[in-house]
Amino acid sequence: xxxxxxxxxxxxxxxxxxxxxxxxxxxxxxxxxxxxxxxxxxxxxxxxxxxxxxxxxxxxxxxxxxxxxxxxxxxxxxxxxxxxxxxxxxxxxxxxxxxxxxxxxxxxxxxxxxxxxxxxxxxxxxxxxxxxxxxxxxxxxxxxxxxxxxxxxxxxxxxxxxxxxxxxxxxxxxxxxxxxxxxxxxxxxxxxxxxxxxxxxxxxxxxxxxxxxxxxxxxxxxxxxxxxxxxxxxxxxxxxxxxxxxxxxxxxxxxxxxxxxxxxxxxxxxxxxxxxxxxxxxxxxxxxxxxxxxxxxxxxxxxxxxxxxxxxxxxxxxxxxxxxxxxxxxxxxxxxxxxxxxxxxxxxxxxxxxxxxxxxxxxxxxxxxxxxxxxxxx
Amino acid sequence: xxxxxxxxxxxxxxxxxxxxxxxxxxxxxxxxxxxxxxxxxxxxxxxxxxxxxxxxxxxxxxxxxxxxxxxxxxxxxxxxxxxxxxxxxxxxxxxxxxxxxxxxxxxxxxxxxxxxxxxxxxxxxxxxxxxxxxxxxxxxxxxxxxxxxxxxxxxxxxxxxxxxxxxxxxxxxxxxxxxxxxxxxxxxxxxxxxxxxxxxxxxxxxxxxxxxxxxxxxxxxxxxxxxxxxxxxxxxxxxxxxxxxxxxxxxxxxxxxxxxxxxxxxxxxxxxxxxxxxxxxxxxxxxxxxxxxxxxxxxxxxxxxxxxxxxxxxxxxxxxxxxxxxxxxxxxxxxxxxxxxxxxxxxxxxxxxxxxxxxxxxxxxxxxxxxxxxxxxx
Numbered sequence: 001x002x003x004x005x006x007x008x009x010x011x012x013x014x015x016x017x018x019x020x021x022x023x024x025x026x027x028x029x030x031x032x033x034x035x036x037x038x039x040x041x042x043x044x045x046x047x048x049x050x051x052x053x054x055x056x057x058x059x060x061x062x063x064x065x066x067x068x069x070x071x072x073x074x075x076x077x078x079x080x081x082x083x084x085x086x087x088x089x090x091x092x093x094x095x096x097x098x099x100x101x102x103x104x105x106x107x108x109x110x111x112x113x114x115x116x117x118x119x120x121x122x123x124x125x126x127x128x129x130x131x132x133x134x135x136x137x138x139x140x141x142x143x144x145x146x147x148x149x150x151x152x153x154x155x156x157x158x159x160x161x162x163x164x165x166x167x168x169x170x171x172x173x174x175x176x177x178x179x180x181x182x183x184x185x186x187x188x189x190x191x192x193x194x195x196x197x198x199x200x201x202x203x204x205x206x207x208x209x210x211x212x213x214x215x216x217x218x219x220x221x222x223x224x225x226x227x228x229x230x231x232x233x234x235x236x237x238x239x240x241x242x243x244x245x246x247x248x249x250x251x252x253x254x255x256x257x258x259x260x261x262x263x264x265x266x267x268x269x270x271x272x273x274x275x276x277x278x279x280x281x282x283x284x285x286x287x288x289x290x291x292x293x294x295x296x297x298x299x300x301x302x303x304x305x306x307x308x309x310x311x312x313x314x315x316x317x318x319x320x321x322x323x324x325x326x327x328x329x330x331x332x333x334x335x336x337x338x339x340x341x342x343x344x345x346x347x348x349x350x351x352x353x354x355x356x357x358x359x360x361x362x363x364x365x366x367x368x369x370x371x372x373x374x375x376x377x378x
Numbered sequence: 379x380x381x382x383x384x385x386x387x388x389x390x391x392x393x394x395x396x397x398x399x400x401x402x403x404x405x406x407x408x409x410x411x412x413x414x415x416x417x418x419x420x421x422x423x424x425x426x427x428x429x430x431x432x433x434x435x436x437x438x439x440x441x442x443x444x445x446x447x448x449x450x451x452x453x454x455x456x457x458x459x460x461x462x463x464x465x466x467x468x469x470x471x472x473x474x475x476x477x478x479x480x481x482x483x484x485x486x487x488x489x490x491x492x493x494x495x496x497x498x499x500x501x502x503x504x505x506x507x508x509x510x511x512x513x514x515x516x517x518x519x520x521x522x523x524x525x526x527x528x529x530x531x532x533x534x535x536x537x538x539x540x541x542x543x544x545x546x547x548x549x550x551x552x553x554x555x556x557x558x559x560x561x562x563x564x565x566x567x568x569x570x571x572x573x574x575x576x577x578x579x580x581x582x583x584x585x586x587x588x589x590x591x592x593x594x595x596x597x598x599x600x601x602x603x604x605x606x607x608x609x610x611x612x613x614x615x616x617x618x619x620x621x622x623x624x625x626x627x628x629x630x631x632x633x634x635x636x637x638x639x640x641x642x643x644x645x646x647x648x649x650x651x652x653x654x655x656x657x658x659x660x661x662x663x664x665x666x667x668x669x670x671x672x673x674x675x676x677x678x679x680x681x682x683x684x685x686x687x688x689x690x691x692x693x694x695x696x697x698x699x700x701x702x703x704x705x706x707x708x709x710x711x712x713x714x715x716x717x718x719x720x721x722x723x724x725x726x727x728x729x730x731x732x733x734x735x736x737x738x739x740x741x742x743x744x745x746x747x748x749x750x751x752x753x754x755x756x
Binding site for chain 2: 081085088089090103104109110111112113114115116273276277280308309310311312313314315316
């Protein structure tokens with residue numbers, strides 16, 4: 001294998017596939033990046049066996065030559081060293097050449113590295129995925145759907161299925177749901193698909209977070225292929241594979257209350273900042289719990305009290321409050337996470353008493369919903 | 379105590395004194411910030427007993443009212459909470475009022491915090507320093523002298539005196555020296571002082587680093603007062619006290635070789651980057667050691683070899699090499715630290731053989747010097 005490549009393209013590709021490489025792996029060759037050069041271009045692969053990422057650098061793009069392939073071939077190089085090296089090479093052009101026993105020369109300007117390589121034949125094969133059943137969504141919509149749900153997955157392994165996001169495709173609608181059993185985030189979107197297939201799968205939250213990091217904010221369509229135990233995301237010059245989680249995701253539809261007793265419309269930013277301030281004292285003493293009380297004239301009081309440190313209270317004006325008076329306590333972190341995910345200027349909160357879950361939506365958009373369980377303190 | 383203050387001035391002052399506050403202290407009241415208000419303004423103090431910082435906010439600056447004092451007084455508030463609170467207050471104006479039992483109200487807009495305070499009388503007194511013998515230097519020069527020496531102090535407590543920087547004032551010249559016994563950094567500067575006092579003290583490296591962080595990059599003069607066991611830096615509205623280290627600093631003058639066998643003039647940036655690249659492989663296997671060899675025609679080879687990972691070599695063109703041929707090994711980190719501290723475009727290195735310390739200077743400026751001990755590998 002021998003090729004000459006533009007350094008910035010190589011650096012970008014290496015950074016992308018590095019997202020899948022873990023230093024803690026039981027399969028030593030997976031600490032490496034697989035490099036394959038053929039007449040079409042150079043393909044890099046990184047994998048931790050849960051996630052695999054393949055990045056392709058074409059010989060030519062938009063009429064510009066990016067890679068000059070002098071000899072086809074392949075090698076696996078230590079990811080950590082290879083990625084550091086390409087970042088720090090002195091010139092814009094890099095030459096990579098595999099010699100005897102996979103020993104690989106990396107040349108740029110007057111700098112010459114020789115890295116011990118491994119046989120690419122030893123590298124595990126990526127899952128073979130039938131691409132018949134796929135659907136497409138804009139990349140920026142996919143990133144939004146991930147951002148608005150993935151933060152709510154469980155970080156505890158006591159119920160592994162909750163560490164993933166439940167994706168359901170039915171009636172040309174994609175519904176993403178995450179819950180850690182204290183809160184739930186839901187986002188749905190209409191999908192253009194000719195396939196009549198129904199899907200109900202659980203994608204590891206970590207996979208979705210890593211995917212989101214390497215996707216650009218474009219409206220380009222991304223192809224999604226779901227099989228029994230894998231999901232494949234296909235963007236331009238990029239393949240992202242993730243395993244699916246085994247098991248059935250709990251039915252969350254009954255958790256969402258259909259009626260409410262107190263409804264409040266409020267400015268999201270003011271509400272978020274008041275909770276943030278109240279949580280400054282709450283962090284220490286009471287597991288980050290703040291209180292909300294309706295008072296007169298549409299005012300809402302946010303407060304917190306830590307006997308050893310002090311107390312805080314703040315009144316904010318709601319746009320509208322309907323229904324019963326309310327005193328309720330909740331995790332400041334969960335409500336702040338939800339408000340950030342909703343990204344709305346005005347939000348509606350539907351409460352069903354101090355002991356029941358409450359639902360936060362934006363006034364503009366009913367495609368997303370955040371549900372939070374209160375904390376019993378009163 | 380009651381006053382109304384501009385939030386941004388308070389935030390800045392709190393951030394400055396926070397640099398001295400440690401959460402790990404054996405004196406509980408030192409986890410707090412002392413606040414004193416009188417007719418001239420508000421003074422904040424933070425201390426970990428090694429370093430003490432006093433920041434003064436005058437009632438008026440440049441004709442603008444900054445503080446309105448409604449009642450003089452004092453209190454000590456928990457630094458961690460107080461600093462977080464002032465940062466997140468909703469409005470530009472903050473009202474602070476001490477009530478019964480040092481309980482302190484912090485009001486801004488509709489947010490109201492009540493913090494449990496402590497009696498300011500319980501707060502330790504700052505050292506009393508006679509200000510007769512002081513000298514002045516421009517703040518930016520002081521920051522440069524700290525930056526160019528403090529990185530070379532020892533981080534090990536086996537010889538505590540080496541964790542400080544040796545400051546010597548003699549013949550109207552200030553000489554700063556730091557060494558961890560593997561390398562030495564020296565910076566000197568002429569000082570305008572009427573005092574004939576000689577000083578030879580050792581200031582903790584940590585104190586100088588913290589001081590440097592809170593000083594602005596101005597050419598305003600800063601006053602320095604040195605006593606038997608304390609040093610005081612006086613900038614505008616800021617007092618910075620540090621204890622001095624006990625003991626005698628070793629005489630380092632004999633370490634610096636007076637003659638040399640190989641002299642090399644080289645571009646600092648190219649040299650630094652080549653060493654940085656060579657160290658990529660050295661980090662792992664050989665304690666960050668790279669090799670330098672003079673080759674023909676004024677070329678210098680920088681190389682490193684880690685049998686398990688690979689090897690790297692790079693040739694760079696020196697401007698001039700005089701004297702004997704040389705092969706020498708050294709810590710990449712020490713040489714990179716030295717080159718960054720020197721900040722020159724062209725540097726001169728004087729070697730006295732592969733086993734002897736070598737000296738790096740810039741071609742423009744002989745007020746600073748970096749000395750490094752080689753590593754024996756040949």
